[in-house]
Amino acid sequence: MPTFDDYHHRLSGPADYGPPEPDEDGPLGPADLLEPADFDAFLRLSAELTGFDEDELRDTGMAHEHHRTLLAHRVRDEHALVHLWYVGAWPDEPPSSPRAPDRGLLWRTFHGTAPGT
Numbered sequence: 001m002p003t004f005d006d007y008h009h010r011l012s013g014p015a016d017y018g019p020p021e022p023d024e025d026g027p028l029g030p031a032d033l034l035e036p037a038d039f040d041a042f043l044r045l046s047a048e049l050t051g052f053d054e055d056e057l058r059d060t061g062m063a064h065e066h067h068r069t070l071l072a073h074r075v076r077d078e079h080a081l082v083h084l085w086y087v088g089a090w091p092d093e094p095p096s097s098p099r100a101p102d103r104g105l106l107w108r109t110f111h112g113t114a115p116g117t
Contacts, residue, residue, distance in 0.1 A: 086104050
């Protein structure tokens with residue numbers, strides 16, 4: 001299973017977000033060519049980083065909004081992306097919408113609901 005650090009080079013890089021350079025592990029494969037503008041690739045990466053499958057991420061109702069949030073940030077940070085999915089906000093920013101904190105993966109992890117919902 002890929003590790004968290006395996007995706008660092010996919011989310012960080014030059015502002016044009018082109019494909020990363022091959023590294024010492026060998027030539028690039030299709031999974032290395034993450035284009036953040038590609039919603040399906042965003043969901044696949046998010047599923048691998050969060051531990052939830054793509055359908056579960058879609059079921060939060062926040063997939064498209066979180067994708068837009070990622071695209072709004074020049075820095076591609078996998079830690080911030082996981083934080084966004086679990087908490088409903090990019091680190092050090094307010095939630096992306098009023099419903100985002102209630103739909104965060106944090107509550108699904110505990111099989112609970114957010115207070116007041």
